[in-house]
Amino acid sequence: SQQGEEDPQALSIQEGENATMNCSYKTSINNLQWYRQNSGRGLVHLILIRSNEREKHSGRLRVTLDTSKKSSSLLITASRAADTASYFCATDRNTGGFKTIFGAGTRLFVKA
């Protein structure tokens, strides 16, 4: 079963708008990561946030983590057409050895 589940499944916005994607997970984690996948390609790592962090920034990306609610959000500010991609959250299992588990992803479409 999936550990992380993204919401919404798909998102369509205009260029320049902000895009927010959410991820919920079930069991406690050491860290949470976000990846991007352009159509027909492999995944690219965007950002990692540890369980003792609440917010992290990288360029136009802002990630928050709420361990009490077992959720994370990825905010892309001032979106561009090139941000069109699928975005995945990935969590590790806090027990029984680490193994990264990916959600099903949010498909983001940014219209020019």
Add this chain to the structure above:
Amino acid sequence: DVKVTQSSRYLVKRTGEKVFLECVQDMDHENMFWYRQDPGLGLRLIYFSYDVKMKEKGDIPEGYSVSREKKERFSLILESASTNQTSMYLCASSSPEDYSTDTQYFGPGTRLTVL
């Protein structure tokens, strides 16, 4: 930059054929992974390896086997391909900073069609 390469971008095989998918990474990473990706299901882990000649089953190992004879190379083998193995196959590698982080670097993927 880490580079993970996969032997084919597109592959078409017939039911019952033996299929080899090759993955090579050039960063001396200890860990290597094989996933399959299907619409609505995300990435599902087939097998992973923490060292040469070492392998562990992931969540969906049935119908697959793997081989890791050299550190940089991790092969996925479909002993007898079936139509339900039509999918995108993604290879990844990682070298964790510590036990709790596992940032993975992915290859471009192989889209396999089994007829």
